[in-house]
Structures are given as structure tokens and as C-alpha cells.
Amino acid sequence: MSYLINFEKNCTIELNVKAPSGTKNVEGPSLCVSLKSPELILKPTCSFVLSTYDTDYLTVFLSKTTSKEFFSSDASMSYSDSxxxxxxxxxxxxxxxxxxxxxxxNVASVTDGNKYGYDYGIRFAVKKDDYHKFANALLSSLRNQSKN
Incomplete structure (x- = not known):
């Protein structure tokens, strides 16, 4: 499990990778999202399928954002699934x-369409070591799924 807790310890993001369900339409693993903040708590079953491209790109993104070069250059990088x-x-x-x-x-995607028409976003600060633990745990899950 990959947890990212903000510096003030009042907001948590959990991303978990689940193996493909075995159906023909599923290209890659599901990414399960759990967000706990004062404004929104998502149900723990909220998930969506990652394509092979999404999985590869997320792996590259996590690797780059935990590199010494990225951190020392005050760089910025974004990941978005397809x-x-x-x-x-x-x-x-x-x-x-x-x-x-x-x-x-995307709120519609994570609330089964019960809410729609907007995205929900949060911005917060996190300690370098905490981000690296989160990213490395998620990388490990992604790599384990790609072996299966």
C-alpha cells in the first residue's frame, strides 16, 4: 500500500495497485484511490484501470520525481492517466x-457518476522522505504487477 500524508498530517492519499481482473478488456492493473481530507472522503472501492501506457508512464514519473537530480533542481513534473x-x-x-x-x-469517475462536471483537487506539502517512501512503495507494486 502506498500512503502519502501531508506535512500537517490532516490529509491522506492512498494509491494501491490491483491485478487485472482477467477480462479481455482490461489491459493493466487497477489503481485504487482513497482520499481522506476535511472536504472529501472517497469510498475505498474507487478504482480505475491503467493501460499499459499509463503503467509505464507512471513508473517513469515516479522514478524521475524521486531522483536526486529532480529534487536538487526544484523541478516540477505532472502525471495524468489517459x-x-x-x-x-x-x-x-x-x-x-x-x-x-x-x-x-475527475469526480464523476470516482463517484460512479453520482457527482459530475468538475474535478476535485488538493495541494499540500510533504516531507521529501515521506514522498520517497510513497513513490517507492507504488513503484514496487507496479513492478510486481508487471511481472505477473
Missing amino acids: GAVLELSVTGSHFDNMYSIEFWL
Whole structure:
């Protein structure tokens, strides 16, 4: 399980990778999202399928955003899946040893259409070590799924 908890410890993002269901239409694993913030709590079953492209791109994104070069250059990078369900933007700041995280979800996709017409986003700061633990755990899950 991959948890990302903000610096103030009042907002949590959990991303988990599940194996393909075995149906012909599923190209890759499902990414399960759990978001707990004062404004919105998503049901724990919220998930969407990642294509092979999405999985490969997310792996590259996580690898690059945890690199020493990325962090030391105060760079910024964004990931968005091909279905536009999730967007994750990361900006490193070696000055204060923190990352700035922006996390956006297409609300219709994660509420089974009960809410629609907008995206829900949050921005928060996270300690460098906490982001690296989150990214490495998610990378490990993605790599394990690609072996199966």
C-alpha cells in the first residue's frame, strides 16, 4: 500500500495497485484511490484501470520525481492517466527539504457518476522522505504487477 500524508498530517492519499481482473478488456492493473481530507472522503472501492501506457508512464514519473537530480533542481513534473481520471503534480524544493503535491481527480469517475462536471483537487506539502517512501512503495507494486 502506498500512503502519502501531508506535512500537517490532516490529509491522506492512498494509491494501491490491483491485478487485472482477467477480462479481455482490461489491459493493466487497477489503481485504487482513497482520499481522506476535511472536504472529501472517497469510498475505498474507487478504482480505475491503467493501460499499459499509463503503467509505464507512471513508473517513469515516479522514478524521475524521486531522483536526486529532480529534487536538487526544484523541478516540477505532472502525471495524468489517459482517461483523465487522476492527475498528480510534484514540485521539489531542496531549500526546505519538501515537495509540493497537487492531486486532482475527475469526480464523476470516482463517484460512479453520482457527482459530475468538475474535478476535485488538493495541494499540500510533504516531507521529501515521506514522498520517497510513497513513490517507492507504488513503484514496487507496479513492478510486481508487471511481472505477473
